[in-house]
Amino acid sequence: MNRLAQLLEAALFSADSPVSLSALEALDRDSTRAEVQAALEELREEYLQSGHGVELVEVADGYQLLTRREFAEAIAQAHLVTRPRRLSAAALETLAIIAYRQPVGRAEIEEIRGVSVEGVLRSLQDRGLVDSVGRGEGMGRPLLYGTTPAFLELLGLRSLETLPRLEELSVALRSPREPGEPFE
Amino acid sequence: MNRLAQLLEAALFSADSPVSLSALEALDRDSTRAEVQAALEELREEYLQSGHGVELVEVADGYQLLTRREFAEAIAQAHLVTRPRRLSAAALETLAIIAYRQPVGRAEIEEIRGVSVEGVLRSLQDRGLVDSVGRGEGMGRPLLYGTTPAFLELLGLRSLETLPRLEELSVALRSPREPGEPFE
Amino acid sequence: MSVSIAVENERPFVVELDTFSGPLDLLLHLIREQEIDITDIPIARVADQFLEAIGSLDLNEAANYLEMAAWLLRIKIQLLLPRPFDEDRWEDPRAELVRRLLEYEQIREVASWLEGQADLRSSQFPRGWMEEQPEQEAPPIVVQLDDILEAVQRVLEAIPQPVLHRVVPRPLDVEGATSRIVAFLEEKGHFELTDVLDSEPTVADVLSVLVALLELARIGRIRLSQQQPFGKVAIAGESTSTTS
Numbered sequence: 001m002n003r004l005a006q007l008l009e010a011a012l013f014s015a016d017s018p019v020s021l022s023a024l025e026a027l028d029r030d031s032t033r034a035e036v037q038a039a040l041e042e043l044r045e046e047y048l049q050s051g052h053g054v055e056l057v058e059v060a061d062g063y064q065l066l067t068r069r070e071f072a073e074a075i076a077q078a079h080l081v082t083r084p085r086r087l088s089a090a091a092l093e094t095l096a097i098i099a100y101r102q103p104v105g106r107a108e109i110e111e112i113r114g115v116s117v118e119g120v121l122r123s124l125q126d127r128g129l130v131d132s133v134g135r136g137e138g139m140g141r142p143l144l145y146g147t148t149p150a151f152l153e154l155l156g157l158r159s160l161e162t163l164p165r166l167e168e169l170s171v172a173l174r175s176p177r178e179p180g181e182p183f184e
Numbered sequence: 185m186n187r188l189a190q191l192l193e194a195a196l197f198s199a200d201s202p203v204s205l206s207a208l209e210a211l212d213r214d215s216t217r218a219e220v221q222a223a224l225e226e227l228r229e230e231y232l233q234s235g236h237g238v239e240l241v242e243v244a245d246g247y248q249l250l251t252r253r254e255f256a257e258a259i260a261q262a263h264l265v266t267r268p269r270r271l272s273a274a275a276l277e278t279l280a281i282i283a284y285r286q287p288v289g290r291a292e293i294e295e296i297r298g299v300s301v302e303g304v305l306r307s308l309q310d311r312g313l314v315d316s317v318g319r320g321e322g323m324g325r326p327l328l329y330g331t332t333p334a335f336l337e338l339l340g341l342r343s344l345e346t347l348p349r350l351e352e353l354s355v356a357l358r359s360p361r362e363p364g365e366p367f368e
Numbered sequence: 369m370s371v372s373i374a375v376e377n378e379r380p381f382v383v384e385l386d387t388f389s390g391p392l393d394l395l396l397h398l399i400r401e402q403e404i405d406i407t408d409i410p411i412a413r414v415a416d417q418f419l420e421a422i423g424s425l426d427l428n429e430a431a432n433y434l435e436m437a438a439w440l441l442r443i444k445i446q447l448l449l450p451r452p453f454d455e456d457r458w459e460d461p462r463a464e465l466v467r468r469l470l471e472y473e474q475i476r477e478v479a480s481w482l483e484g485q486a487d488l489r490s491s492q493f494p495r496g497w498m499e500e501q502p503e504q505e506a507p508p509i510v511v512q513l514d515d516i517l518e519a520v521q522r523v524l525e526a527i528p529q530p531v532l533h534r535v536v537p538r539p540l541d542v543e544g545a546t547s548r549i550v551a552f553l554e555e556k557g558h559f560e561l562t563d564v565l566d567s568e569p570t571v572a573d574v575l576s577v578l579v580a581l582l583e584l585a586r587i588g589r590i591r592l593s594q595q596q597p598f599g600k601v602a603i604a605g606e607s608t609s610t611t612s
Contacts, residue, residue: 001235010237010255013197015264016498027258050234051185053194057492064494067194072491074191074211079273079522080199081493082515087486089389092479100478112471115390115432155482156489169477200496248497272496276519283516284574339513 001046004031005039009065012043018062018153060152061159084154090120095129095151099163103133103144121145129154185230188215189223193249200272201303202246210299245303278304279313283335287317287328305329313338371421373398383421391436392472394421399469406469409462411447415440439465540573545580549603553590558604 001009011027012019025036040063044056054065067075075081087095094117097109109117124130133146152159185193195211196203209220224247228240241250251259271279278301281293293301308314317330372380388394398417399406418440422433446461540548545564552559564577581603584590593602 001237006235006237006252007255007258008237010251011259011262011264013238013249013251013495014259014498016494019264023262023264027262046234050230051190053185053190053192054197065197066492066494067198068190069488069491071191071194072493075195075198075493076273078195078207078211079277080195080203080207081496082270082273082276083490084486086490087483089387089393089479092483093389093475096475096478096482099482100475112468112475113390114392114436114468114472154489155485156492157485164478164481166474169474194493198493198496200498202497271515273519273522276515277522280516280519284578339516 001042002039004028004035005042005046008036008039009043012056012063012065015064018060018064018149020062024063057156058158059156060149064153088120090115090117091124094120094124095147098124098130098145099147099151099160100166102146103136104146105136105142105144107142109145185226186223188212188219189226189230192220192223193227196240196247196249200275201307202243202248204246204300204303207299208247245300245306272304274299274301274304275308279308279331279335282308282314282329283331286330287320288330289320289326289328291326293329371424373417373420391418391433392469393476394418394433395436395440396469396473396476406466409466411440411444411462415444540576542576542579542583545573545576546584549577549580549584549590552603553605558602560602564603 007027008024011024021033021036025031025033040056047055053071054067057064057066076083093113094109097112098104101108106117106121128148128150130145130151131148132143134144135141136144147160157163191211192208195208205217205220209215209217224240231239237255238249238251241248277297278293281296282288285292290301290305312332312334314329314335315332316327318328319325320328370382370384372382374380383397388397395414395418398414399409404410404414419437422430422437425433443461443465451458549564552564561577565573581590581592585592589605591604
């Protein structure tokens, strides 16, 4: 591998979360974006060709090295790594609403789910998956929530655009409330 | 690389402390110690031959993948590590034993966990979660470990509201043996 | 908690209440289970089934469901009122319910997609070891009590049988530990953690005592304090305490 690919590999190794293309570019002032992208491609190829236990993955608007799926069981059984705890149905539904309607207030989430979401919202915030992103109009100027890069990373998504589009879902429904339509 | 070398690479990559040879052996029951050593050699060779940004290093308590020194400065300047860290299963289990049995020596922790804990213990110490609190009786007067104030703080153990309810804990309290079963 | 729902001319079906994330989830389940046309819900029947299902919930758990029950009953009554002669001007009182159900069903579909993605991703691990970086503070560590308790469980499960080579009487369970502590309380008023434990306690003993203490502290029977790190844990009856 060329030196830039080596530097990128070392950097991706040292990072604890996905690294954006611009952060990778900043590692070496003499390299252009195109060169960085070519080196990333070389790295990806090298892992595939030589047969490695890790692979280069594009996630959360960045790049990350992850172990290959087939080794997960053995590593988890050896207690070298804990798998993240699975999310509850309540947490998943709340995340789904926030992902599609962000920025969205608690009242609207509760209206859709039909239950109080205070506890689940707090725990999603504690886990860093959602965060308050501003305040809404109206009474009490409610906090509005949105998803974080950690949310994308948890799901292995490249960006919010890779979420399935609503019209692709099997349940047909008119689009979310028209702007200006009153809250009930 | 062969499959065993790939598995070892994935395990060393994801573990949060050096992994001992015996722990690496435990990853694949079908492989002998000699095969594991040969695969480690293959991994080391691969990093050298293909020119990688990382290398396989043998340290006192096992094996570790480290980024090559020459890239350290560029990476440090890029500030790629930012996020709160979670502890591995091995670290949590060791921490749990120390928390409940302190002051406790390494031999006793290893007896309970059934594996060497040297690397994990050092990394818990580095992180300020446990510390040596004295020396025990007996041969060699072994160091005894206990948890630190930082550990209590991390768990928020002072606030009663965060305490788990009894029924949540009861699973963890299932007696390791049948009541009344005789001991040798 | 499961409830058996009676269905006319058919076998009753069982509803596991704990598995529902809310009233819409339960309602949707009733509708889908009976293959009801969602645009033409037989409200009277479904409302009865809904009430039957939540009947066994205690008031606390039922709070989220009661609003839905009231709504269903309101729609049921509205449907009994005479319709205007001009059918076109009649607004189906079920329309809003149908909209909410479909909206929720869509969210649930997204939720299950997210779950699948999370499962896929959780079988790939990022780098574990973080090298010390010069000129930079180490990132903070997160540990949660739950993580420790899960670890304790794994440790207990992994202990080979027989456990440590010691001759120990039957391990202390939480009830045993609780009554031991309560006895101490009545006798002494305040004492130390080590008083409650035998000289060579097992992991299970320590855990039982700890849980008993935490539970007693939680319900306000006792107060726990530790003067210094690694210091002894002092236990006092709550009535004798003067500070908090």
